[in-house]
Amino acid sequence: MLTLSLFIIPLISGLILLNIKSKSLAGSISILASFVQIAVFVYALSVFKDNSALLVFDKPWLSDFAIRFHLGIDGLSLVMVGLTVVLVSLIVLAIRNLNYENIPKMLGLILLTEAALIGVFSAKDIFLFYFFFELALVPVYLIANFWGGESSSKITFKMLIYTVFGSLFMLISFVLLYMRGQSADIESIKVTVSLLPNAIKHILFWGLLLAFSIKMPIFPFHTWLPDAYSKSPTPATMLLSGLLSKMGVYGLIRILLPFAPQGIELYGEIIIVLAVVGLVYGSIIAIKQNEIKRLIAYSSFAHMGLMAGAVLTLSITGLQGAIFQMVAHGFNAVGLFYIAKIIFDKTGSRNLTQLGGMTQSAPVLTVIFMVVLLGSVALPLTNGFVGEFLMLKAVFDFNHVIGIAAGLSVIFGAVYMLRFFQKTMFGPSNEQTSSITDIGMKELIVLVPIVIIILITGVFPNLILDISSSLVNSLGLLNK
Template identity: 50%
Template sequence: MITALLLFWPALAALLVLLIKGQGAKKVAFVAALVEFALSLFALSAFDTQSGATQLALSLPWIESAGISFSIGMDGISLLMVLLTTFLVPLIILSSYKHAYKNPNAFYALILFMQTGLIGVFVAMDAFLFYFMWEVALIPIYFIAAVWGSANRIRVTIKFFVYTILGSLFMLAAFVYLYLQTPGTHSSDVNAFYQLSLSSESQSWIFWFLFVAFAIKMPVFPFHTWQPDTYTESPAQGTMLLSGIMLKMGIYGVLRWLLPVVPYGVSQWDEVVLVLAIIGIVYGSIIAIRQRDLKRLVAYSSIAHVGLIAAGIFTLNEQGLQGGVIQMLSHGVNVVGLFFIIDIIFSRTNTREITSLGGITQNAKLLSIFFMVLLLGAIGLPLTNGFVGEFLLLSGVFQYNAWFGGVAGLTIILAAVYMLRMFQGVMFGTKSELTASFTDLTLNEKAVLIPLVVMVFWIGLFPNTFLSISEPAVNNLLSIINR
């Protein structure tokens, strides 16, 4: 029951927000998001962290004659993604308080509708329910980017739409084929898919259909070209939703639907995927170094970080999988914090160009501290959240192939280069005309950044808090893959 409440509460709240005119909509949306976070904490309290099985499940007939059910539940991986979503959405809503968006009731309702889709993706235990929720999560962000984005928003949103609809069609085709291979009256339940005995040829092409769908969303090189433009042109809150949470849909899809369903297909193509992922690490990092727009720099850095997560996951060892799961949490926290700080800087200076900034730390010491903590977390400094995931991911890649591990390890050096250069150019040096009267953080901005910084240190200092939740589910996943 709690899983169903987690799923439907944001949608019900969104309908209420639609009825509220003016700026009161943001307050109702924020309270609704806090209630959702409280529900997720209740789910955590009711969850048996020693079990890798699906818990808090609910299954009801949906299209009974076709064997399609409304089947939801959570294992440790699902629960961590739900917690990440419910933790970040209130902060994303709170971060928008300094903006006066046109039609605020529609804007905040779309965020809550999107949260329903995101939660649905993470708790769906039926293939067609997963596909349905995947689309539910995508539709609101199209409108958020197209209506409230920057000058080039329409062109960029169309490109984003084409990429994602193509990926969705590949996924749907693979799911339909898998559904038709189930015995008897057919079933789209995830466990029915896990029990299929498919030929290596079938698994090979199904692998690519599913991988392309998930790789576009992550995104993995060379399926990434929609991402920098979409992140840059979307409003700040849209960018946070895309990078902090929606990106995780693709990684989660790999864990839930790709690796355990077509293990022979994975064994045929895992080396190719690792090569693509490692190319993405180096490519994204080098392009990030060359960027002068803050938003685009962090967007390309995200490609590099996701490349490492993908590489670790496809090693199919415990370190790589556990590293991928905890790095999803860490990346969500860090990237939302960085994009929010960029939004703060832009709101005060009306520019994101590094060369037009400088000297901010002289007037904004508290902002400088928060910025540096989140930046060091993104780099992977020991005792911060990024270190735990990167250490496990690189360990997994080294176990798979030492040469791959060596190249993937360049992310540590390259991330330090582009992140520290960005910080130096923006925060240090001589003040410019745009930064001369720069003011420090407001109470509202502190309220957003403090929880994020707390999570940077919590994950970094006490990673077992989270690793212990996902470990049984990861071991269960490995047993299915290696059966």
């Protein structure tokens, strides 16, 4: 029942908020719901090893078709649900203090997104997984469309079409599996897959890969991402980069690896090459960006490429690195986009050529920005180092040439992030930056927890790796 509670709390709270007009009441309800979510998750974490039955909810859904509303939490799900619960709480705290109209409805849509994400990360039925996979995008699309910038309707519609189109191939693959095995249970389908003809196994691989590749995205399915990130309002961008993109990596681990192992063995190297091409390409494009949100968008695209490549190495090191990096990148990306929003609110600009010298008026923001930046460039003893080291080792062990190319991302990442920091914080101030004020308590409430998590998980990575190891070690298809 704990898993159901984690799903129901944001679902009901979100629906209530959609019908509230009072900003203060909506803020109180959203924060209360977030704190209750954290409390329930902490309890779920405490019973994970000793009483895992409490983390399963299984009831008939479409009985005539043997489709069940089956939710459950294992090591991988626990990590991803925890990421979702904590990040959404921080996003809610941030949104309450931002200058958007109709905040109650925005908060409601954010909590509905949380409910759908928890459904994705805990679904044990393929059609339930597909339902939540599609549902998670709807409230984010509405946020981006209604509160977005110029031409937001056209850009968000492109994002919706891309992701829905990719998911149709996943649905076709699921229907094919269901018709062969007469079961929608993920564990049962793992047995069905081994009995399928090779031709069908190849269809499954490409269908599932396309859906997850677009959602992350990886090269060359990334064209929707820069505009969607730069034109969407900060809440939508936080959700897209911090959480929704992780559904693609999660799908690779949860669905693609056990359902299409032969396809990965045959074509995995090709996809890893494409992922690394995207990693290098995204990093180079990020170096050339002057618009802050587009810079962070290409940075996120590059990170997702490395995660995908590490997963497809079929190694324990690669999977553990990708899982850890999903958490690390989630917090780093949300922190960077929130800092970008703060800079814009204080200066009225996101253009690096129009900024500079902010450290003279905002030393606290400078220090926090530096910590988040160091996590993003994978400095040792920060969260970014652990995942990136494991992933690069996995790719290098898989193929030395590809690994060396992937390692260029460390250099490029340092270049574009330090350039971002130098162009905003250092140098001479101007009319836009000379009179700004430093951040206060309302920003620190969001940024300080992110800084603490960046440092704690960087120093004590086993807090996450020990939880995910139970699932990773159980995947018998791993060859390293």
